[in-house]
Amino acid sequence: MYVKILSAAVTGIDGQIIEVEVDLASGLPQMTIVGLPDNAIREATERVRAAIRNCGFQYPLGRITVNLAPADLRKEGSAFDLAIAIGILACSGQLAHNVFDNCVVLGELSLDGKLKPVTGVLSMVHAARKLGYRRILLPHYNASEARLIDGIEVIPIDQLSCLDRNSEHFINLTNYKPHLDICSGSLVSSQSSFTNDFSDVRGQYHAKRVLMIAAAGMHNILFIGPPGSGKTMLIRRLPTIMSPLESDEALEVMKIYSVAGRWNDQSKISCERPFRAPHHTISYAGMLGGGTIPKPGEVSMAHHGILFLDEMPEFTRQVLEVLRQPLEDRYVLLSRARASLQYPTFFTLAATMNPCPCGYQGDQTDLERCRCTPLMIRRYRAKISGPLLDRIDLHIEVPRVQYKDITGASTDDLHAAYTSDQMRDRVISAQSLQRSRYDGLGVRYNSELTGRMLRLYCALSKEANHLLHQSFEALGFSVRTYDRILKIARTIADLEGLEAIETAHIAEAIQYRTLDRSV
Numbered sequence: 259m260y261v262k263i264l265s266a267a268v269t270g271i272d273g274q275i276i277e278v279e280v281d282l283a284s285g286l287p288q289m290t291i292v293g294l295p296d297n298a299i300r301e302a303t304e305r306v307r308a309a310i311r312n313c314g315f316q317y318p319l320g321r322i323t324v325n326l327a328p329a330d331l332r333k334e335g336s337a338f339d340l341a342i343a344i345g346i347l348a349c350s351g352q353l354a355h356n357v358f359d360n361c362v363v364l365g366e367l368s369l370d371g372k373l374k375p376v377t378g379v380l381s382m383v384h385a386a387r388k389l390g391y392r393r394i395l396l397p398h399y400n401a402s403e404a405r406l407i408d409g410i411e412v413i414p415i416d417q418l419s420c421l422d423r424n425s426e427h428f429i430n431l432t433n434y435k436p437h438l439d440i441c442s443g444s445l446v447s448s449q450s451s452f453t454n455d456f457s458d459v460r461g462q463y464h465a466k467r468v469l470m471i472a473a474a475g476m477h478n479i480l481f482i483g484p485p486g487s488g489k490t491m492l493i494r495r496l497p498t499i500m501s502p503l504e505s506d507e508a509l510e511v512m513k514i515y516s517v518a519g520r521w522n523d524q525s526k527i528s529c530e531r532p533f534r535a536p537h538h539t540i541s542y543a544g545m546l547g548g549g550t551i552p553k554p555g556e557v558s559m560a561h562h563g564i565l566f567l568d569e570m571p572e573f574t575r576q577v578l579e580v581l582r583q584p585l586e587d588r589y590v591l592l593s594r595a596r597a598s599l600q601y602p603t604f605f606t607l608a609a610t611m612n613p614c615p616c617g618y619q620g621d622q623t624d625l626e627r628c629r630c631t632p633l634m635i636r637r638y639r640a641k642i643s644g645p646l647l648d649r650i651d652l653h654i655e656v657p658r659v660q661y662k663d664i665t666g667a668s669t670d671d672l673h674a675a676y677t678s679d680q681m682r683d684r685v686i687s688a689q690s691l692q693r694s695r696y697d698g699l700g701v702r703y704n705s706e707l708t709g710r711m712l713r714l715y716c717a718l719s720k721e722a723n724h725l726l727h728q729s730f731e732a733l734g735f736s737v738r739t740y741d742r743i744l745k746i747a748r749t750i751a752d753l754e755g756l757e758a759i760e761t762a763h764i765a766e767a768i769q770y771r772t773l774d775r776s777v
Contacts, residue, residue, distance in 0.1 A: 261348040261355045264362045264391065265341035266382035267333050270599040271513040271554075273378070273385025275362065277327040278338060280345030285321035291342075293326030296334040296551075305336075305367050306343045313371035313419040318350040332596055334551050337376040340365030340395070343418060353421060361393040361413075362386045364400070371418040375399035380516040383407045384509070403521055406512070452498045452530075457677040458491075461663030465492050465656050466676045468770060472652055473500045473681075474688040475704035475749030477742075478585065478607040480570070480647075482772060483656030484621040489610040490568055492656070494533075496608060497564060498678040501686045502529045507562045510602060514561055518554045532563030534605075538572040542580045552592035552599050557584045560605035570609040571641040578646055581607070585649045588706075607650065614638055621658050639773075648738040651705065651746055652770045688752040704748045708741075716744040722761045729768050739774060743767045 263278045289303045310317045324342055326333050341363040348355035364382060366374040379400040384407050386394055393411045394404060401414035415421070456466055465481065469492060472479040481489040503511060511532060515521055536545065536556045547555035557565060567573060584590045584603035591600045613619040614630040615638045630638075647653070692703055695715065701707065707715060718726065730740060746767035747759045 259349045261345045263341045263345045263358055265338050265364060266362055266385060268378035268381050268517050270601060271381055271517050273382035275385060275389055278341040278345055279325040279327060280349050281323045282318055282349035283321045287319045289322040291324045293329045294332045295326060298336050299333055299338055302339050302342055305339055305369060308369040309367040309371040309418050310343055312369060315347055315352050322346060335376065336366035337364050339367040343367060360391055361395055362391050364396040367418060373397035373416060377519040378517045379403045380406065381513045383410060386410060403516060454495045454498060455678045456495050456681060459488060461659040462488050462492060462656060463676060468652055468654050469496055470499060470681050470685060471749050472606060474685045474753055475745060476606050477651035477705050477746060478649060480650045480653035481610045481656045482613055482653060484658055485617045487656045487658050489656050493566055493608045497531055497533045499681040499685050500531050501689050503531060503562060511562050514554050514558050532560050534560040535566040535568065538569060540577060542577050545577050546580050546590055547592050547601060550594060551597045552594055554601050557590060557603040557605060558601040561602050563605055565605045565607050567609040570611045571638055575641060578642065582646055582649060647773060648736055651742045653772050654770055655772050684753055691752045704745045707745055712741060712744060716748045716759060718759055722759060722764045725761055726764050733774050735774060746770060
């Protein structure tokens, strides 16, 4: 007898419907799985046999052949266990196979028949809904994740014995124990869990403005300053002023976390942009992604969010250089012998560094004096290559905070103007202008402008163009730096609610290229 059960797999961050074909024929008892399965799928033979027997079903004696179609797509993982078991039980007449029509089945089986969670459920459920399937049967642990996708009925079960052998329904109500789901089913929550605020930071108003510009245009940023100047404290508060994720952005982000098996890291804060801060000992495979069949790395986990590199020169040069292509192309293509997968990498790079190896150049006191030679300073700064530095839009100096800035009442009005709520409101207003301007063009933020669109939406007056021309010649800007200055000036104008880029905007954008001016 032949039965076909629908299941799903993940390719990159996208789901793919897989047909699990099961054929039961007379012959010596054995089970063969074909269709480019990996070792985890081949081992399903023993898991399925034990689960069927331990749940009170009869394991059929005969030759069982399981085909995973399409046969030219390599499959991995244990999400096919439940579909294979249902196919075998349907072939042997212990389950009615027609009730599984138009239903996608996911789940890993333990030896006692209990269902274990699988990764990538969000991507697989999204693919099933797009293809018109109406129901999905899966482990209860994955139910809250699946219910984020509207338009498909989610049927969660805890064990194989929950399936009814005699009825035309899925569930045997005698063994089925319903649970309450934590997730309400809303794709984007309006609540945030921020505990930090820019009002905690006294002084550094120049740095706060730069962070607001970075958040409004999704620009990359680098802070240079001595130890204790507040660089890390400032950047760790950057998520508090960024706009919430749009529904499609949230779906992409949660797909990545689902595929990576890190669903719990993102499910409870789905409205917030990811903030990833890897340690400087991370490998290039951890940064980009790796594995026999590659899984997402930190650059993908930070998609639509922030990748924070604290003390950037302490990262190995190999790790820093692999960031160049993801920063420019907004995706990373990982090619291995068994698979070639593409993951999105549209993130804001936020980094910090000291001005020299000891950290006190240009900020010396009687107790803290810089003893670094010019050669040591050049070697230290050379750890960040020119091409990578070109891809960082904003790099500014963050000086030591003075005592009067911490306690002075004269700055209270300015301090009150730089709270996270007020800064976020300005960021959202600037991004609404960008959204209206680029509607239908496939672009959302100023940092995405390239080529003809950059010239069209960043046109300069004669005076502004003259200032930029003089700076270009005097400071030896590259063409990429020229484009970055135009994008920054466009964002500054948006923060002020202006359509035209003025000379003052160009001048301010140029001063945010500290390392170019110090060459």
